[in-house]
Amino acid sequence: xxxxxxxxxxxxxxxxxxxxxxxxxxxxxxxxxxxxxxxxxxxxxxxxxxxxxxxxxxxxxxxxxxxxxxxxxxxxxxxxxxxxxxxxxxxxxxxxxxxxxxxxxxxxxxxxxxxxxxxxxxxxxxxxxxxxxxxxxxxxxxxxxxxxxxxxxxxxxxxxxxxxxxxxxxxxxxxxxxxxxxxxxxxxxxxxxxxxxxxxxxxxxxxxxxxxxxxxxxxxxxxxxxxxxxxxxxxxxxxxxxxxxxxxxxxxxxxxxxxxxxxxxxxxxxxxxxxxxxxxxxxxxxxxxxxxxxxxxxxxxxxxxxxxxxxxxxxxxxxxxxxxxxxxxxxxxxxxxxxxxxxxxxxxxxxxxxxxxxxxx
Amino acid sequence: xxxxxxxxxxxxxxxxxxxxxxxxxxxxxxxxxxxxxxxxxxxxxxxxxxxxxxxxxxxxxxxxxxxxxxxxxxxxxxxxxxxxxxxxxxxxxxxxxxxxxxxxxxxxxxxxxxxxxxxxxxxxxxxxxxxxxxxxxxxxxxxxxxxxxxxxxxxxxxxxxxxxxxxxxxxxxxxxxxxxxxxxxxxxxxxxxxxxxxxxxxxxxxxxxxxxxxxxxxxxxxxxxxxxxxxxxxxxxxxxxxxxxxxxxxxxxxxxxxxxxxxxxx
Ligand SMILES: Nc1ncnc2c1ncn2[C@@H]1O[C@H](COP(=O)(O)OP(=O)(O)O)[C@@H](O)[C@H]1O
Ligand SMILES: [Mg+2]
Numbered sequence: 052x053x054x055x056x057x058x059x060x061x062x063x064x065x066x067x068x069x070x071x072x073x074x075x076x077x078x079x080x081x082x083x084x085x086x087x088x089x090x091x092x093x094x095x096x097x098x099x100x101x102x103x104x105x106x107x108x109x110x111x112x113x114x115x116x117x118x119x120x121x122x123x124x125x126x127x128x129x130x131x132x133x134x135x136x137x138x139x140x141x142x143x144x145x146x147x148x149x150x151x152x153x154x155x156x157x158x159x160x161x162x163x164x165x166x167x168x169x170x171x172x173x174x175x176x177x178x179x180x181x182x183x184x185x186x187x188x189x190x191x192x193x194x195x196x197x198x199x200x201x202x203x204x205x206x207x208x209x210x211x212x213x214x215x216x217x218x219x220x221x222x223x224x225x226x227x228x229x230x231x232x233x234x235x236x237x238x239x240x241x242x243x244x245x246x247x248x249x250x251x252x253x254x255x256x257x258x259x260x261x262x263x264x265x266x267x268x269x270x271x272x273x274x275x276x277x278x279x280x281x282x283x284x285x286x287x288x289x290x291x292x293x294x295x296x297x298x299x300x301x302x303x304x305x306x307x308x309x310x311x312x313x314x315x316x317x318x319x320x321x322x323x324x325x326x327x328x329x330x331x332x333x334x335x336x337x338x339x340x341x342x343x344x345x346x347x348x349x350x351x352x353x354x355x356x357x358x359x360x361x362x363x364x365x366x367x368x369x370x371x372x373x374x375x376x377x378x379x380x381x382x383x384x385x386x387x388x389x390x391x392x393x394x395x396x397x398x399x400x401x402x403x404x405x406x407x408x409x410x411x412x
Numbered sequence: 413x414x415x416x417x418x419x420x421x422x423x424x425x426x427x428x429x430x431x432x433x434x435x436x437x438x439x440x441x442x443x444x445x446x447x448x449x450x451x452x453x454x455x456x457x458x459x460x461x462x463x464x465x466x467x468x469x470x471x472x473x474x475x476x477x478x479x480x481x482x483x484x485x486x487x488x489x490x491x492x493x494x495x496x497x498x499x500x501x502x503x504x505x506x507x508x509x510x511x512x513x514x515x516x517x518x519x520x521x522x523x524x525x526x527x528x529x530x531x532x533x534x535x536x537x538x539x540x541x542x543x544x545x546x547x548x549x550x551x552x553x554x555x556x557x558x559x560x561x562x563x564x565x566x567x568x569x570x571x572x573x574x575x576x577x578x579x580x581x582x583x584x585x586x587x588x589x590x591x592x593x594x595x596x597x598x599x600x601x602x603x604x605x606x607x608x609x610x611x612x613x614x615x616x617x618x619x620x621x622x623x624x625x626x627x628x629x630x631x632x633x634x635x636x637x638x639x640x641x642x643x644x645x646x647x648x649x650x651x652x653x654x655x656x657x658x659x660x661x662x663x664x665x666x667x668x669x670x671x672x673x674x675x676x677x678x
Contacts, residue, residue, distance in 0.1 A: 407556025
């Protein structure tokens with residue numbers, strides 16, 4: 052160890068991680084032990100520093116760490132930039148990504164197999180007539196029923212009617228839920244008053260609002276939107292509240308020290324910091340919007356309202372056409388999942404990845 | 413062993429006049445409800461003159477962070493006054509506190525923006541500050557892609573972006589490994605020399621305080637009071653393993669241990 056010694060010698064006789072020597076513990080990490088932030092870090096710091104000192108003193112009381120570390124820790128004055136560059140290169144994380152095609156295959160393959168198995172079982176049940184055919188049509192019957200509506204040119208308009216209602220209702224819910232969530236999260240009296248009610252509302256099935264909405268607004272679009280809003284606003288607001296609650300106080304303090312206070316603080320610190328929780332709330336809010344919309348469409352059925360998927364479902368029931376009903380259910384499911392997969396999942400993944408929060412499985 | 417010729421205890425700075433970057437006068441701070449109060453700081457007076465590097469030293473829990481929060485204006489003292497004529501001080505924490513939703517460069521630009529720097533100048537200024545902390549090319553890096561030492565350097569650049577006269581640092585290197593910490597000591601000394609910053613640097617590490625500070629102020633615990641001050645006349649650039657640094661550290665450590673020991677005697 053003494054051979055690696057190149058710079059001015061120190062008079063310190065012992066490594067300073069020696070907790071027993073009162074006169075030779077120049078590093079306060081030993082006396083102020085409890086101050087260290089984690090035992091591991093304290094140990095690492097003490098060992099490395101002790102080693103440095105041992106080398107400097109030349110009177111090798113080795114702590115067992117490699118001698119090279121001690122040599123590197125004492126660069127010539129002009130060498131600092133190079134040393135730093137070396138440290139940076141050694142200690143940075145390299146973030147690599149899988150090729151997207153492989154990701155897609157590994158993600159899409161298992162669900163496709165599951166679907167194939169379900170279809171197979173269904174076909175078997177149909178084949179052995181577990182129920183009469185008019186009660187349990189084959190997958191092909193359902194497909195034909197959908198195909199027929201496609202050929203009539205009406206299928207897309209049913210889907211579009213529902214999706215546009217859902218999207219409009221969802222966007223309105225986002226606007227209301229975001230403002231409401233911010234107020235509940237940041238204003239203590241408001242939170243005490245309506246915070247519990249807001250989270251309680253989440254467990255109220257939004258179908259329960261339909262009769263009330265019909266009495267208020269009659270059989271109209273307003274009824275449908277009211278039910279969607281009542282279903283989605285609480286989850287969006289709650290998502291934002293829990294997103295804000297999960298913000299590390301450190302970010303808020305840092306925001307205030309750089310001068311981001313008031314509205315600037317909300318915009319540049321609070322909202323971006325709460326984004327992961329907020330996005331989770333939005334995702335759930337969409338699921339609730341879509342569910343509430345279907346409940347409303349199923350019940351609010353008037354000729355001048357335009358036919359959405361819920362109304363399609365109800366018509367199928369009136370005609371006792373099981374393939375029609377199953378086809379409509381399938382469409383509702385596909386649209387719901389499709390929007391989650393195509394819109395929310397990519398946004399969420401992007402946000403989490405950019406913050407290093409996405410753990411590669 | 414070298415003798416103590418390089419060090420001389422300085423009188424308490426309270427009451428001194430003249431220009432200052434921060435003036436802490438008779439500051440006390442208590443937490444808790446009236447009746448069940450815990451006094452954390454008791455009648456603290458410290459002046460930091462422009463361009464001075466003061467290290468605030470004390471055992472864990474003695475109220476160093478509390479005092480810095482008061483100086484930073486994040487909290488109000490229970491008694492006494494704090495003046496920082498150079499405007500809102502910049503503050504650096506033990507944890508880097510960089511915003512993970514922004515790149516390194518954008519973190520710096522946010523501070524510039526809050527300071528009112530026009531949009532067109534922000535990018536160039538951020539690059540210049542990154543260069544100052546020797547992180548040229550890290551502009552587009554995400555926080556989680558940087559090492560601990562790099563994060564603290566970006567945090568330093570962000571603090572410098574506030575263009576404040578006074579930089580407050582709360583154990584900024586405590587979570588780093590020894591070699592990285594050593595390098596950052598050199599960097600901080602260099603940057604302090606290149607700018608006309610005043611620094612109030614909090615640490616529980618005696619050697620770090622002696623390595624960096626022109627003056628070391630030792631706080632006692634429960635309540636925190638100024639126990640003693642040392643003027644550090646060891647010429648820069650110092651090294652943490654220099655014998656003069658070691659000698660003064662031994663002396664200060666003895667005093668610190670005495671302060672801690674008092675609390676075990678009852
Ligand atoms: N907001 C607070 N409320 C109550 N007690 C606090 C608060 N902040 C700090 N303290 C107390 O003040 C003391 C000093 O804390 P701190 O300033 O963090 O010490 P240091 O930074 O020196 O380790 C501790 O005993 C801590 O419990
Ligand atoms: Mg602290």
